Amino acid sequence: MRDLEKTFNHAFESYSDELFRHASMRMKDRDRALELTQECFMKVWEYAQKGGEIRELRPFLYRTLRHLIIDEYRRKKPVSLEQMVEGDGDERSVEDLLPQDESNTLEAAIERFEGKRALAALQELPDAYREALSMRYIDGLSPREIGDIVGETENSVSVRIHRGLKKLKELLEHHD
């Protein structure tokens, strides 16, 4: 029991900031992001205390947070659910054929913009892209890790990241 609490204490120290950051990227409201982060830790802690099996804490925490965020969206604005799935699927096969380094070109293009602006633009994207891009570039997760968390294949995550980058670049250049 002691050990469990200790492990969890460490997890809280190490991941609370990054989970809060992630929640902040998805929620417009800072207080709400705070509450969701706390709820996420409480849920996982409760689960762990009841003897639930958790193999790796970090992805588990992300998954839990993700569910909470989805619940939040459902409760608040059902419309945005359509946005969340917008456009994915049909062009997938085309995207797969894209040269690998096009993502790099996009990254480089976005990198030229000032951080504050780029982050603000990222927050304007539909949530599905915002989620994928935050996990990839802010939380530093690999496409495979993201796939595990959101329950999709590494490939479709890569596609979404790529498409998100494209949108982000358009958004930034459009504002110029």
Next chain:
Amino acid sequence: MTNLHNIRNEAEKIRLRSAEKSAMRASIFGTPTPVVLHRSSYVFLSPRYLVPLFVVLVVFIGGGTTSAAQGALPGDLLYPVKVSINETVEVALAPTPAAKAEVQVRLAERRVEEAQKLSLQGRLNKKTAKILSDDFDEHAARAVALAGPEPQEQITAAAPAEPEETLAPAQTTMMFQATIEATTTEATTTLEQEKPSLKKSKDRRNVLRESLRESLRIQSDILQELKTRASETELQNER
């Protein structure tokens, strides 16, 4: 591996404030861990404090350096002032061995906080981590020694102060700060802890010692982790 540093660096600024973090920790784990030892808010009213308080106020108003040093981190110009003047004074002004133990724990905790701050700013390297953790060990050892091996009745003022601790003023700064800290994170727990404090002081000392050990253990683990992380990043940077 990961690009988009512009966004990443900007997003790094989004983080929990320390008050938010401790409040969150408190609601997740029930009590705030690291466990904070009992501190009465009315401690200033005892005559034992009023005299030094007065002296210290004079100095506090005049000497900004020591208070400015309070937020210093290792590597900052004022850090030596903080450690060698402010903190020595802090220990020296604690009236009883139990109070001295509390101060020692607080100082140990402060080393961990400093390590965390440095780590967040990417300034924690192997050398600083070593210094901080040595200092932590020293304070922790003193705290444990002061808490005493066996439950004892209240030791009176007969207990001599440690020789190297000179009594100097300027300590209210920290006391004020401690109280401020106390009001934010411990507001809830003070109430809970005040009840047992009404019981026999023997019980209280036992509880105190237990929570002190626990607190130090957790802190020490956190510090250890930061230390490992610091040397890992250093290795990566060398490559």
